[in-house]
Amino acid sequence: MTRRLEAIAAMDAAALVPRLRAALSGDGPALLPRQASPTSAEAFAAPLPAEVSAGVSLVIETSGSTGVPKRVALSTDALLASAAASAGALGGQGQWLLALPAHYIAGVQVLVRSIVAGTEPVLLPAGHFDPTAFARAAQAMTGDARFVSLVPVQLARLLDAAVNDAALRATLQRFDGILVGGQALPPTLRERSLAAGVRVTRTYGSSETCGGCVYDGVPIGTARARLADGQLELGGPMLAEGYLGDPERTDAAFHDADGTRWYRTGDLGAVADDGTVSVLGRADNVIISGGEKVLLDAVERAVRERAGFEEAVVVGAVSDEWGQVPVVVTAGEASVSLAELRARVTAVLGRAAAPARIVTVPELPQLPSGKPDRLAIAALAGLDRMRL
Known part of the structure; x- marks a missing residue:
């Protein structure tokens, strides 16, 4: 029926x-x-x-x-x-x-x-x-x-x-x-x-x-x-x-x-x-950096614990040296330096997870559900054509 x-x-x-x-x-x-x-x-x-x-x-x-x-x-x-x-x-x-x-x-x-x-x-x-x-x-x-x-x-x-x-x-x-x-x-x-x-x-x-x-x-x-x-x-x-x-x-x-x-x-x-x-992150949101698996969702959680990065998004970028690396994209002014952020993430997740760069954009595009549109964010940040 x-x-x-x-x-x-x-x-x-x-x-x-x-x-x-x-x-x-x-x-x-x-x-x-x-x-x-x-x-x-x-x-x-x-x-x-x-x-x-x-x-x-x-x-x-x-x-x-x-x-x-x-x-x-x-x-x-x-x-x-x-x-x-x-x-x-x-x-x-x-x-x-x-x-x-x-x-x-x-x-x-x-x-x-x-x-x-x-x-x-x-x-x-x-x-x-x-x-x-x-x-x-x-x-x-x-x-x-x-x-x-x-x-x-x-x-x-x-x-x-x-x-x-x-x-x-x-x-x-x-x-x-x-x-x-x-x-x-x-x-x-x-x-x-x-x-x-x-x-x-x-x-x-x-x-x-x-x-x-x-x-x-x-x-x-x-x-x-x-x-x-x-x-x-x-x-x-x-x-x-x-x-x-x-x-x-x-x-x-x-x-x-x-x-x-x-x-x-x-x-x-x-x-x-x-x-x-316990949820660690999406199985398809993983990169290999220097031969190690890095869960970008886990990096994002660690980054968002820092003041000023509560809505930041972490995406992967191509690296000539490491293969892939995490990059932090934020719409706000960075309240801490990249070195401080790397130290924080390294202490929690290890060196392979440390962000390679902080990129500031005017806004973080969202999907209709309110979730961040990671592909659009990567493109806006220029990470779809950038090599680090």
Whole structure:
């Protein structure tokens, strides 16, 4: 059996809520929320099929820096399982503030959780993220339990603004849970949150898992994590059906083993004996420098612990001497010298990981999801044609 699939503009989240409710209940078509202006990759994507399998209620187009975006097919059962697991991990259901675009999973899941909880979400106006507008929206919340999902850069801007704004600081403290995901949460940012009395929860997951299914390193609900060939795999009822119209890619990412369906995340990591998950970085974001493997995500985490480099991005560049070397790209003024930064990274990760250069650019391009567009950043910094 099949059901109709309909693309819908995600900019008007208020109009999206009743359509999403109908999709989850089976009274309306499956939905594909889209941003107003498609990316160049989306513009050349294959035509959208008219129908999907009957169990699918939501399709999310993932953003990518190259190639055609993947269309992740999510069933009603998976979305509801994810919402239930999240509520269990957070101590119950409540009212949510939508501060993320609803065309990718972290945003639309705020709406799904609201529908499941029977609460009215408060919607932050679309556009540039502004702490003042966030505070106004948060103050309009009436629920006894209040939650929001953010990406690290949003949290950082809120904490910066709250330093001299006691009312904003109190508003942040009023949240019973602030989920932070989309990319790694820098330890310094987590420490700032705790010092300010703000309750943050670090999440890990993807569109293929209906969003975050690991909270502060612990799989939620009946989610499971394991290590296979050095890469993290996730299992549980919140897994996607696969990629719409792409069985080859689906088979490469999802597989059955030991009676469980698993999703290959493509992330390097570890799973402790107690099940705690640690993420080291993307398996494809590794360079070989002087014969040694260097995880650029690990270098980036070390760099971001230095003041002034909280949003810096580390990319690889060609080196005549070492083969490849890490390079730090930042949009801010460097607060420490290259020698100091190299010493810091060397102490944590070894000499091969030490950055070869700091490059300053006007801004750091982002993907629609809010993650840094590493290919665009490398090109902007001239690293795609530079030899060091």
